[in-house]
Every structure is written in structure tokens, then in C-alpha cells.
Amino acid sequence: MKTPLMxxxxxxxxxxGPGLRTxxxxxxxxxxxxxxxxxxxxxSKPQWARFPDKCQHRxxxxxxxxxxxxxxxxxxxxxxxxxxxxxxxxxxxxxxKQSGGGVTLSGGEPLFFWEWAEELFKAFKAEGLHTCIxxxxxxxxxxxxxxxxxxxxxxxxxxxxxxxxxxxxxxxxNGLIKDNLKLLVKAGAKLEVRMLVVPGCTDGQDAADRHxxxxxxxxxxxxxAELEYMDLARSKYAALGMPDTxxxxxx
Amino acid sequence: xxRREFLKAAAFAAMWTAGQRCFGWSLTTEPLxxxxxxxxxxxxxxxxxxxxxxxxxxxxxxxxxxxxxxxxAALFDHVRLAANADDAFVHWFADCDLPGRRCWLRLKAFSExxxxxxxxxxxxxxTNGAWRARLDTSHTCPDWESILALGPKGLADxxxxxxxxxxxxxxxxxxDCVTEVYDALSRLCVRWAAVAEKRGMPAxxxxxxxxxxxxxxxxxxxxxxxxVYDRGQEAEGECVxxxxxxDRLYVTFYRNDLAAGRETRASAKALIADxxxxxxxxxxxxxxxxxxxxxxxxxxxxxNELTELAFELHDxxxxxxxxxxxxxxKKTPREQLEKVTRCLANGRTSIVFANEEVLGEMFRxxxxxxxxxxxxxxxxxxxxxxxxxxxxxxxxAEVNLAKPLEAVFNSGKDFAGFPVGPACAxxxxxxxxxxxxxxxxxxxxxxxxxxxxxxxxxxxxxxxxPFMSGGYRDCIEKAKDSSQGGCRYNQSGIMCGGIGTVAxxxxxxxxxxxxxxxxxxxxxxxxxxxxxKDREELRLRAVRAAPKWGNNDDRADLPAKRVYxxxxxxxxxxxxxxxxxxxxxxxxxxxDKPFGDCTAATPDGRKAKTPISRNNSATAGCxxxxxxxxxxxxxxxxxxxxxxxxxxxxxxxxxxxKASFGAAGIAAFLRSYFEMGGQSIHLNCxxxxxxxxxxxxxxxxxxxxxxxxxWNVRWNALSRREQLHFLATAEAQSSH
Numbered sequence: 001m002k003t004p005l006m007x008x009x010x011x012x013x014x015x016x017g018p019g020l021r022t023x024x025x026x027x028x029x030x031x032x033x034x035x036x037x038x039x040x041x042x043x044s045k046p047q048w049a050r051f052p053d054k055c056q057h058r059x060x061x062x063x064x065x066x067x068x069x070x071x072x073x074x075x076x077x078x079x080x081x082x083x084x085x086x087x088x089x090x091x092x093x094x095x096x097k098q099s100g101g102g103v104t105l106s107g108g109e110p111l112f113f114w115e116w117a118e119e120l121f122k123a124f125k126a127e128g129l130h131t132c133i134x135x136x137x138x139x140x141x142x143x144x145x146x147x148x149x150x151x152x153x154x155x156x157x158x159x160x161x162x163x164x165x166x167x168x169x170x171x172x173x174n175g176l177i178k179d180n181l182k183l184l185v186k187a188g189a190k191l192e193v194r195m196l197v198v199p200g201c202t203d204g205q206d207a208a209d210r211h212x213x214x215x216x217x218x219x220x221x222x223x224x225a226e227l228e229y230m231d232l233a234r235s236k237y238a239a240l241g242m243p244d245t246x247x248x249x250x251x
Numbered sequence: 252x253x254r255r256e257f258l259k260a261a262a263f264a265a266m267w268t269a270g271q272r273c274f275g276w277s278l279t280t281e282p283l284x285x286x287x288x289x290x291x292x293x294x295x296x297x298x299x300x301x302x303x304x305x306x307x308x309x310x311x312x313x314x315x316x317x318x319x320x321x322x323x324a325a326l327f328d329h330v331r332l333a334a335n336a337d338d339a340f341v342h343w344f345a346d347c348d349l350p351g352r353r354c355w356l357r358l359k360a361f362s363e364x365x366x367x368x369x370x371x372x373x374x375x376x377x378t379n380g381a382w383r384a385r386l387d388t389s390h391t392c393p394d395w396e397s398i399l400a401l402g403p404k405g406l407a408d409x410x411x412x413x414x415x416x417x418x419x420x421x422x423x424x425x426x427d428c429v430t431e432v433y434d435a436l437s438r439l440c441v442r443w444a445a446v447a448e449k450r451g452m453p454a455x456x457x458x459x460x461x462x463x464x465x466x467x468x469x470x471x472x473x474x475x476x477x478x479v480y481d482r483g484q485e486a487e488g489e490c491v492x493x494x495x496x497x498d499r500l501y502v503t504f505y506r507n508d509l510a511a512g513r514e515t516r517a518s519a520k521a522l523i524a525d526x527x528x529x530x531x532x533x534x535x536x537x538x539x540x541x542x543x544x545x546x547x548x549x550x551x552x553x554x555n556e557l558t559e560l561a562f563e564l565h566d567x568x569x570x571x572x573x574x575x576x577x578x579x580x581k582k583t584p585r586e587q588l589e590k591v592t593r594c595l596a597n598g599r600t601s602i603v604f605a606n607e608e609v610l611g612e613m614f615r616x617x618x619x620x621x622x623x624x625x626x627x628x629x630x631x632x633x634x635x636x637x638x639x640x641x642x643x644x645x646x647x648a649e650v651n652l653a654k655p656l657e658a659v660f661n662s663g664k665d666f667a668g669f670p671v672g673p674a675c676a677x678x679x680x681x682x683x684x685x686x687x688x689x690x691x692x693x694x695x696x697x698x699x700x701x702x703x704x705x706x707x708x709x710x711x712x713x714x715x716x717p718f719m720s721g722g723y724r725d726c727i728e729k730a731k732d733s734s735q736g737g738c739r740y741n742q743s744g745i746m747c748g749g750i751g752t753v754a755x756x757x758x759x760x761x762x763x764x765x766x767x768x769x770x771x772x773x774x775x776x777x778x779x780x781x782x783x784k785d786r787e788e789l790r791l792r793a794v795r796a797a798p799k800w801g802n803n804d805d806r807a808d809l810p811a812k813r814v815y816x817x818x819x820x821x822x823x824x825x826x827x828x829x830x831x832x833x834x835x836x837x838x839x840x841x842x843d844k845p846f847g848d849c850t851a852a853t854p855d856g857r858k859a860k861t862p863i864s865r866n867n868s869a870t871a872g873c874x875x876x877x878x879x880x881x882x883x884x885x886x887x888x889x890x891x892x893x894x895x896x897x898x899x900x901x902x903x904x905x906x907x908x909k910a911s912f913g914a915a916g917i918a919a920f921l922r923s924y925f926e927m928g929g930q931s932i933h934l935n936c937x938x939x940x941x942x943x944x945x946x947x948x949x950x951x952x953x954x955x956x957x958x959x960x961x962w963n964v965r966w967n968a969l970s971r972r973e974q975l976h977f978l979a980t981a982e983a984q985s986s987h
Contacts, residue, residue, distance in 0.1 A: 011877045014907045014916060020879070060788050066796040067788060069856075069872075091803055092879045094927050099919030 004028050004113045005077035006085070007041060011092055017132035017153050017192075019101025022089050026108040027077040031136055032171040033159065034245045035198050037233040041108040046077035049239035074239075082116075086123045093129075102130025102152070111139035114147065121150035134194075137180040138172055144180045154184055154191040160202055161209040169202065178213075185218045193219060198229045201247045282343045282532035287335035289446045294329045296346050302329065303349060315357075316715035316732065320428040322350040323487055323718055324435035332443050334450040339471070339525035341443055341455060342478040342533070344486075351488030354714055358386075379669035380849025381654040381695055384703035386710055387644040387743060388489040390631045394639030394723045395495035398480050399473055402466040403440065406721055407433035413727050422730035429721035436483055436718075437463045443479070470504040470519055474526045480722070481530075487718040492631040494530070494573070495638050496542040498558040505557055520560050527564060530573045537840075538572040538601070538962040542628040542638070544587070545578030546607050552583045559590065566594045571601050571956050571963030576629040580607025580925065588918045595934055596913035600956060601963040603633050603898070603933040606925040610635050612891040613930070617823075617834070619740060632840060632961025633931045634744060634896040639723060642733050645744035645836060645895050647827065648703040651846040652749040652814065653863045655691035656756050656853050659684060660776035663691065666851040671695050677772055681761035684772070685810060688757065689817050696818065699745065700825045700833055707743065707828025710734035736830025743827045744895030747818055748839025748846055751864025754800035754811035755855035755873065761806070762797040763789070763854065779852040782859045793856030794873070801869025802876040803883040812887055819892040836895025837888075838866045840961050862976065866900040871980045878903060878920070886927040898961065899924065899932040902981050908936040933958055939981040942966070946974055 004026035010016075013023040028044025040047060055061070055072035065075045089103045096102050103124055110117050110133055117133070124131050133147065134155040158181070159174070160166040166174035184191055195210055197203045207226070214224055229249060237244040294302070306321040331345040401409060410429035417423045440463035447456040458472040459479075467473040481491045508514040514522070530539045543558050565575055577591045594602060605627075614624045619637060626638045634645035658664060658671035659678065665671055672694030678684040711734045719733060720726040726737035763769050769789060770778065783790040798806035815837065822835035839846070847862035855870065857863070864870045867885055874881055878901045890897050907916050917934070924932055935958045945952040945966050955966040957977060966974070 012879050012904075012907070012920075014904075020916060020919060057787065057791065060791075062788060067791045069791050069794045091883060095879050095920060095923040098923040098926070099916060101919075 001115045001119070002113050003079075003116050004044060004108065005046060006080040007038075007076055007108070009088060012095070013104065016104040016106060016134060017102065017155060018130070019099035020092070020095045021101045021104050021132070022092050023104040023106050023134075024085055024089075025106050026110050026113055028112050029107055029109040029136075030112055030138055030172060031109065034169050035196065035201070035229060035231075035247055036245075037230060038108075039233060039237050039240055039242050040076040044077075044108075044112075046075060047240055049074045049076060049236065051235060051239045053235075076240075082120050082123050085120060086127060089124065089129060090127060093127075096130065100130070102132065104132040104134055104155070106134035109136055109138065111135050111137070111143045111147070114139055114143035117143075118146050118150065121147065125150055136170075137177045137184075138174075139176065139180065141176075141179055141183055144183050148184075148187050148189060152190065154189050155194060156181060156184070156191060157194050157196070158210055158214065159196065160206060161213045162206075165202075165206065178217075181214075181219070182217050191219070191223055193224045194227055195224060196227045196229055198247055199250050282333075282529075282534065286333045286343060286345075287338075287450065288331055288333045288345055289449065290331060292442065292446050293331035293345070295331075296349075299326070299329060299346055299349060303353060307353075314424065314715070315712060316424065316428050316717055319350065319354070319487070319715055320431050320717050322353065323432050323483075326350060326486060327432075327435040327439040327483070328442075332446045334443070334447045334452055334455070336451045338452075338529065339455065339522055340475050340478050340529050341447055341452075341459070342482055342529040344443075344482065347482060347486040350486055354488045358713055378698075379654075379665055379667055380651055380846055381665070381669065381671055382648055382650045382699035382702075384648040384699055384706055385646070386706050386714055387646045388714055388716075390492050390634060390645040390744075391484070391489050391642045391719060392493035392495065392628050392630045392636055392638050393480065393484060393491060393719065395477070395500055396626075396639050397724050398722050399476065399500060400466055402462050402464075402476060403433045403436040403479075404464060405466055407437070409724075409727055410721060413730060417730050425717070425720070425732055426727070426730055428715075428717035429727070432483075432487075432718045433721055436479070439483075440479060467504065468507070469513060470501060470508050471514075471522055473501055473504045474522060478526070478529055484719050484722075487716060488714065489642075489716055489719050490535070492537075492540055492643075493576075493628045493636075493638070494539055494541045496545070496553075496626065496628060497561060498543050498553055498555050499547075502555045502557050516556075516560070520564065523557075523560060524564055524568065527568060527570070527573055531570050535572065536962070537631065538574045540576055540603075540629055540631065541573050542576045542578065544583065544591075545605075545627070546580065546582065546611075546625060548622065548625050550582065552579070552587065554584075554587045558587075562591055562594055565602070566597055566599050569599055569954055569956075571965060574601040574603065574962060576603050576605055578605045578607055578610075578627075579921075580611075583607075585915075585918065588922070589914045592917040592921065593914040595917050595936055596908045598908070598936060598954075598956065600934055600936055600958045603629060603931055603961075604921055604925075605629055605633075605635070605931045606929055608925070609891050609928055609930045613894055616891060617740075617742070617894050623739070629896075629931065632896075633838065633898040633933070634836060635894075635931075636742075637740060640725065641738045641740040641742060642719070643744070644742075646746055647707065647743035647833065648699045648745040649842055650696060650699050650745060650747045650818075651842075651850060651863070652692065652747050652818070653752045653756070653846065653850050653853055655688055655695055656753065657779075657851050658691040658695075659687045660772075660779060663694075666780050677776065679772060681757065681765045684760050684764075685757050685813070688753075689814065692814070692818070693821060696745075696821055700822065700827075703743070703745065703833065704826070704828040707734075710829055734829055741827070741829050741831030742834045742894070743829070743831065744834050744836045745822050746836040746838055746840075746895060747822075748842050748866070749863040750811055750814065750837060750867055751800040751870045751873075752853055752855060752857060753814055754807045755797065755864075755870055756853045756857075757810035757814075758799070758807040759793045759797040759854040759856065763793060775854060779854065782852045783856075790856045790858075793854060795856075797855065799855075799869055799873040799875070800864070801867075801874045801881045801884050803880040804876075808884045808887050811884070815888045816892075819889075819894075823892065823894055834894030835892065837893050837897045838961070839863070840866075841959060866898050868900045868980070871976060872982075874980070879923075882924045882927070882929060882932075886924065886929055890928055890930040893930055897930040899929055900958075901932060902935045902937070905936050905938040905941060933961075935981075937981065939978055942974070942978050942981060946971075946978070 007025035010023040231249040310318045414426040444456040444459035630643040636643035663674045672691035725739040731737035800807040819835040825833040843862040843865040
């Protein structure tokens with residue numbers, strides 16, 4: 001079983017499904033989207049990041065994240081066991097109960113580690129937690145089938161309708177993704193499809209094509225959410241030493 | 252110097268400066284938006300001063316309450332009055348600071364006459380920032396039910412009638428003083444009516460003439476009386492810090508007005524808007540609190556036309572003051588709570604939420620009757636008290652919980668040599684350190700409560716309050732001034748600040764000394780004495796790698812709980828100096844800075860002279876797990892023991908407020924905290940990016956409000972240091 005390293009956890013998340021939620025981010029993704037706003041989540045290996053503008057202690061820096069108070073030095077990717085994740089999720093149970101919230105697994109691509117995700121979600125369910133998964137659906141259909149009974153709400157991305165354009169922007173074709181979307185519809189899964197609209201890249205005709213396709217496979221408009229593109233992650237590319245591929249955002 | 256003498260000197264020094272703090276604010280200032288003073292309506296300040304001198308001389312041999320009564324009556328009869336045609340109500344008159352200021356000067360003279368006065372001066376030098384005690388005359392909630400039911404004339408008559416059965420000269424003297432000030436208040440209303448008439452405010456004039464003669468019958472009269480009373484009490488020298496349970500006090504007036512066709516919803520709303528505006532214009536820097544909601548005597552949540560109107564107005568006016576209290580509990584319907592949280596979602600954060608269940612339990616433990624508990628309000632910022640049954644006096648002493656940390660390292664003295672507690676040997680490990688800390692803290696609390704008691708024992712001589720006391724039905728029944736225990740309940744509060752700094756320090760000692768063995772206890776003491784000089788790396792480890800309060804981490808939360816339990820048990824059992832007990836409060840308001848300024852470096856990595864943790868929040872920059880974890884940490888404490896109040900101070904990401912379920916999400920968040928035992932809570936709603944932008948472009952954010960620590964201010968009114976402090980706290984929470 002492939003086990004991911006974990007990125008930070010967001011408590012009281014309000015955009016990752018209904019209610020107040022705790023969102024866990026896995027590190028590792030088979031896609032490489034040009035506009036990726038979490039570049040630290042692409043590689044599945046640990047990565048050091050340095051934010052020079054935040055550094056206030058250059059003279060005494062020991063290259064130890066634990067001693068860096070300003071977050072100028074950051075290690076992305078730490079192991080976290082399933083019991084530890086569940087324990088963290090359990091902390092905010094009172095808030096889920098009042099708000100109709102729960103836990104969300106995001107990334108990275110959670111289904112990249114689907115056998116592990118299945119174990120994790122079984123543990124979530126044993127705790128009685130409402131579960132969401134934020135996924136590109138670029139995964140073998142068996143992964144979706146196995147997760148179906150464990151996921152209360154799916155938050156799949158639909159990045160481009162045209163297979164070639166999908167490959168150009170994300171590095172992979174979208175055949176599997178479309179198959180999995182159909183599978184979710186067929187299974188009657190509760191879902192909210194997210195469509196990022198990147199100006200000059202996946203807007204206009206591209207967005208219209210996506211809407212048309214989703215309708216054609218039986219997804220209702222109210223289950224589709226367009227997301228605004230933000231190019232705020234540029235400093236992270238630099239900190240990680242990765243080439244910045246983010247398209248410009250017209251001001 | 253003997254201990255008692257020292258304490259006395261410290262007490263007088265503290266009273267002196269507390270008076271300064273109390274009278275340093277708006278009493279002298281004209282209201283915002285212009286005074287509208289009628290110069291010909293009374294005497295100039297110099298003439299009033301002469302009159303006051305003559306009164307003081309004539310009654311020098313009698314109890315001070317006589318002088319005070321005559322001062323107030325002279326003020327009401329001769330002061331110059333103001334009225335503005337644009338306003339619905341009158342609220343301000345000139346020289347309203349005179350009687351209060353004279354009492355303050357009296358405290359000062361009294362303090363300076365003490366032979367120990369060389370110790371006087373700034374309070375920080377008197378006790379080196381460990382604590383201070385004072386007569387707290389700046390946190391009261393009047394008996395609004397009596398005031399509105401009787402009016403000035405009725406209040407005077409009540410005292411007159413009670414005098415017939417009075418048994419002692421003291422009782423008769425007190426009741427005569429009450430009668431005299433309220434008779435004068437009636438005359439003031441008549442004089443004020445004439446000025447209002449002259450200024451073209453016939454409706455206002457008519458209402459003033461009416462309340463001079465009889466209890467109010469209309470909403471306009473009732474609200475005008477509330478403002479006249481407010482000004483009268485503050486002129487006496489005690490701040491009114493709760494305008495009472497608004498929706499219960501005024502709803503009958505409102506309904507009668509509508510039924511009789513005197514007002515419409517819209518015209519009543521305009522009246523309430525002007526009432527709010529008068530309170531806002533008063534310019535009190537810490538704000539005026541108004542109560543709403545809560546369970547009634549049958550246990551049914553109160554929500555009526557006025558609750559609805561007031562929150563609607565609060566949302567529309569978008570002002571930092573008045574600040575509203577909303578009481579809710581398990582039985583409060585979702586729709587009601589969400590109408591209030593909608594204001595927060597819109598950035599109107601000048602609202603504090605109080606938990607019916609936990610406060611009910613708190614009051615029961617303090618021996619208050621079920622009938623009285625339903626009448627509770629939050630006074631000042633978030634200090635619970637029973638409307639009309641107690642003064643509250645929530646800041647009789649202020650205790651810096653972080654100070655005894657120094658004493659543990661320095662055999663009972665702080666690093667500057669000021670005695671905090673008994674001499675002690677340096678503890679070897681974290682467990683012994685905590686034990687010694689608690690012993691030092693206990694000794695420090697002993698000094699604070701003894702001094703506060705001393706202050707209160709002189710209360711009647713220094714600051715008798717015939718006007719304020721005359722409003723309380725229990726003071727009339729007992730024929731006793733409030734300073735002598737005339738109210739039904741006579742508690743006073745001792746607030747304790749810095750629990751986060753203490754918890755983090757206890758956890759850091761364990762991490763640095765016991766577990767990681769990076770340093771010995773003796774070395775740590777020397778490092779702190781030297782303010783972490785040349786040990787920056789160790790300091791950063793203490794900041795970053797040791798457990799921190801407010802993150803739902805037992806390693807810091809359990810030490811906090813032990814300190815909390817010890818402090819609450821100790822203070823809640825202490826008799827005070829005017830017939831009640833002290834009550835423990837856990838909050839700091841903005842004393843995190845002055846306390847911090849005189850506290851040496853602490854083991855949690857905090858440097859000397861920097862702020863200690865504020866209220867019950869995580870240390871600035873250390874609340875990495877966000878708001879839910881902060882509430883979980885606080886809920887580990889038995890908050891029904893915080894008899895003088897406990898506040899959770901939360902920064903919510905603006906994304907929550909802006910999300911489509913903003914009001915519902917905030918309501919769910921608040922309810923979760925109350926379900927787990929929270930006492931009261933208030934919120935800020937913003938993102939660090941907004942604050943950064945507001946610092947760079949203040950002109951774009953004229954309306955941006957932030958909640959400081961119990962009151963709201965406009966962002967642009969904060970100093971740069973305060974802005975940076977906010978930003979650091981906000982950024983720590985959103986760094987993940």
C-alpha cells in the first residue's frame with residue numbers, strides 16, 4: 001500500500017464541502033497543472049522551502065524548521081499515521097455536529113494513494129464523520145468504486161473537456177476522468193464539480209464546453225461550481241526552487 | 252516598612268491613578284458632532300467651582316456624603332445645558348466632570364497625606380507590575396427597572412417614604428441625600444426642557460417635563476430618562492457600563508406607542524437610532540454595553556420587536572459603540588441567533604455573546620436566586636452581573652499572572668528585587684517549578700486582595716454615591732449606600748491576565764529543562780534575567796518547539812487548568828471590603844501591554860517588556876491550530892468558576908464570514924463553543940491580507956472595525972504598534 005506524506009492540516013475549512021471541516025492534504029499528484037496553486041503538493045517526496053523575505057535570523061539559522069519562528073524555512077511532507085489523522089479529525093467533532101461539517105481529504109491527489117485513502121476513510125466512518133474527497137478523478141475506476149461507499153460527497157475537478165487541451169495544461173489526458181465522472185453519476189453519488197476558470201487559458205469556449213459536457217452526462221448545473229483563479233502561489237514556486245508555470249492573472 | 256503600611260501606600264497610589272484613568276476620558280469632552288451648549292442656561296465653570304468650594308467648606312465636619320449630595324444638586328440646578336435641534340434627545344451638559352473630578356482630587360490628597368507616599372507614583376513602580384488595586388467606580392449597571400418604573404420623582408418619593416421607618420441617623424442621612432439628589436434631577440429635567448424648547452425641540456421638551464413629574468409612559472420618554480439618568484450618574488463620578496436589558500425594558504413602551512398610534516416602527520427605529528447615537532457621541536473609549544436576548548423567568552428565549560430592531564440598526568449604523576450583548580443558550584432558536592450573527596458576517600463585530608447555561612450555573616454557585624439570574628447583563632466588556640441587584644465593580648484589582656514566574660527563579664522577588672512571595676530554593680524540575688509558581692502566585696494574590704479590601708473599606712468615606720445608590724431598590728430597603736453593602740449582592744471582581752504566557756512558560760520549562768535538557772533551571776533563570784541575550788537560538792526553540800496554550804494541546808492546557816483552578820478557588824472565597832466576596836475574572840483587556848512592559852523575559856521565549864498574552868488567547872503568533880483549537884483549550888476550564896467573567900477572543904477568517912453560509916457558520920461555531928461549556932465569546936472577522944492593505948492604504952478603509960479586547964475601534968484609530976500586534980496574531984492563525 002502506497003502511503004503519502006502529509007502537508008499541513010486546515011481546521012475550520014469552509015470551502016471544502018458543507019459546514020465547518022478539517023481538511024487533510026496529501027503530498028503527491030500525477031498531474032502537473034500549469035496553474036497549480038499548491039506546487040508543494042505535486043512531488044510525493046519531502047521538500048524544503050525557503051522564503052527569504054520572511055527570514056529574520058539569517059546569522060543564527062540552524063536549518064531546523066522547529067527553530068524557525070517566522071516560517072521562513074519549511075519542510076513540506078511529513079509522515080502522519082492513520083490513527084494520528086483520525087485523532088486530529090476527532091478534535092473538532094463538536095463543530096462538525098453544529099455546522100453539518102466533517103472531514104475532507106485533499107491534496108495533491110488523494111486517489112493517487114487510493115488503497116491508503118480507503119483505509120483512512122474506513123477509520124473516518126468508524127468515527128461517524130461526514131467525509132468529502134477533493135480529487136482530479138485521475139485514478140483507476142476501481143479506486144472510485146472502492147471509495148464510493150465511504151465518501152459522503154465528492155468534490156471532483158473538471159479541468160478541460162478537450163483531451164488534447166487537458167494534456168497540454170495538466171500533463172495527462174482526461175479519458176479516465178470522464179469515465180470516473182460517469183461512474184459517479186451512475187452511482188448517484190452526491191457531488192459538487194469544481195471548474196477552475198483560468199483567464200486566457202480555460203475560460204470562454206473551454207468553460208462552455210465543460211458545462212455542456214457535464215450536462216450531457218447528467219450533472220445538474222447546481223452541482224457545478226466555477227472557481228476564480230488566483231495566482232497567489234508564485235512565492236511558493238520560488239521557495240521550492242521550481243519553475244513558475246502559473247499563467248498571469250489579468251488585473 | 253511594615254507590610255500593612257506598604258500595602259496601604261500601594262493602595263493609595265493605585266487609587267490615585269485609577270481615578271485618573273476613570274476621569275481621563277470623555278467627561279470633560281464635548282460630544283462628537285458638537286455640543287449645542289446654551290451658555291445662558293447656567294453658571295460658568297469658575298462660578299460653579301466657587302459654589303463647590305463653599306459647599307465643601309460648609310459641610311467639612313459632616314460625613315462626605317453630604318458634600319457630595321450638595322455638589323450634585325448644585326450641578327443639576329446651575330450647570331449650563333446643551334440641546335441640538337438635529338437630535339431627538341438631550342444627553343450632555345457642561346462641566347459634568349466637576350463632582351467626579353473633586354472626588355478624584357480627594358483620593359489624590361488622601362493618598363499624598365500618607366507618610367508612605369514616597370512609594371506612590373505610577374502604579375507600575377508601586378507593585379512593579381504585579382498587580383494593582385483600586386476602588387472600582389467605573390463598572391456599574393444601574394437598577395434600570397426601578398428608574399424606568401419610578402422616574403426621578405418616584406425615586407425621591409421612595410426614599411422619602413422609607414425614611415419614615417428609618418431607625419438610625421445614618422439611615423436617615425443616606426435617605427435624605429437620595430431624596431435631595433433626585434429632587435434636583437427633576438428640577439434639572441424642567442430646566443433642560445426649557446433649553447430644548449428654545450432650540451426647537453418641542454417633543455423632547457415635552458418628554459423632559461413629563462419625566463420630571465411622573466414615570467415615563469412612552470418610548471421617547473423612557474429613552475430620554477435613560478440618557479438623563481446616565482449623565483446624572485456619570486456626573487456623580489461612576490461610569491454606567493450597561494444600559495440594561497434593552498428589549499425587556501423598553502418593549503412595553505414600544506408596543507403601547509404603536510397601539511396608540513404615537514409611533515410607527517420606522518419612527519421608533521429613528522428614536523432608537525438617536526439613542527444609540529447619543530451613547531456613541533459620548534465618546535467613551537471602552538464603550539457602552541446594552542443587553543439583549545436571554546431566557547426569561549419561564550425559561551423562554553427573549554426575542555421581540557426591539558431585539559429585531561436593535562440588531563437591524565447595529566448592522567446599518569456600523570459603529571464600534573454602543574456594543575451589544577446577546578445572551579443565548581441551548582433553547583435559543585436558530586433563526587434568532589442567525590439574525591445576530593448576520594451582523595458579524597457583515598463585519599459588525601461589536602457584539603459579545605453570553606452563554607445562558609454556563610452563566611446560569613456560575614450565578615447559582617455564587618448564591619444568586621433564580622429570579623435574579625434571568626436579569627443578568629454583561630457590564631463593561633464581558634463582566635457578568637445582575638441588573639439592578641449589584642454594582643459589579645469588576646476591576647477592584649488587576650493581577651498579572653506572569654509576574655510570579657520571575658519570583659520562582661529569584662527566591663520570591665522579581666528580577667528587579669520587588670517582593671512577590673516567600674523566599675524559595677530554585678526548583679529542580681518542571682513539576683517543582685509549577686508548585687513553586689503556584690505558591691508565589693498565591694502570595695501575590697494575598698497582597699492584591701488585602702489591598703483591594705483596604706480600598707473598599709474606605710469606600711464610603713472616599714466615594715459615597717447617593718445618586719447611584721438611590722436607584723437601587725435594595726439600597727433603599729436597607730437604607731444603606733452601595734459602598735456600604737447596600738445592594739442585594741456586593742461582590743467585586745479581581746481580573747487575572749496572562750494565562751497563555753503562564754501556561755506556555757510552564758510547558759517550556761518542561762520541554763527545555765526536563766525533556767530536551769537544553770539548559771538547566773539555574774541557567775534558564777540567568778538567561779531570562781539577561782533577556783535571552785546571546786541565546787537567540789534557544790529562545791526561538793522555546794517559541795517554536797514548546798507546546799503552546801490555545802492549540803488544544805494538553806501539555807500546555809493542563810498546566811493552565813491547574814493555575815486557573817487554584818486562582819479561581821482562592822479569589823472566589825475571599826471576602827471583600829464592602830460586604831461581599833471577591834470574584835475571579837479571567838481576562839486582561841488591554842493590560843497585556845502595561846503588564847508586559849514591567850515583566851521580565853519569560854521561559855516561553857517572550858522577551859522582556861513585550862506584551863503578555865491577551866485575555867485567554869494564545870500568545871500572539873502562537874495560535875497555530877486556529878479558532879476551534881483555541882476554544883477547545885478554553886473549554887477544558889470549568890468556566891462557571893469565572894465569576895468575574897471569562898472571554899474567548901477569536902479571530903475568524905473573513906472567508907468564513909463571506910462564504911454563503913456566513914451567518915449560519917458563525918452561529919454554528921458559537922453554539923459549538925457554548926455546548927462545550929464556554930462562558931462568553933466575541934469575534935474579529937478579517938484576513939491578514941485585508942489588514943496589510945489597510946495599513947498601506949488607510950484611506951480605503953474608513954469603516955474597517957476591529958475588536959480590541961472588549962470594545963471595537965476603527966482600524967485607522969489604532970497605533971502602528973497595535974496594528975502590527977493584530978497582524979501578527981491574524982497571520983499566525985492563517986499560516987497553514
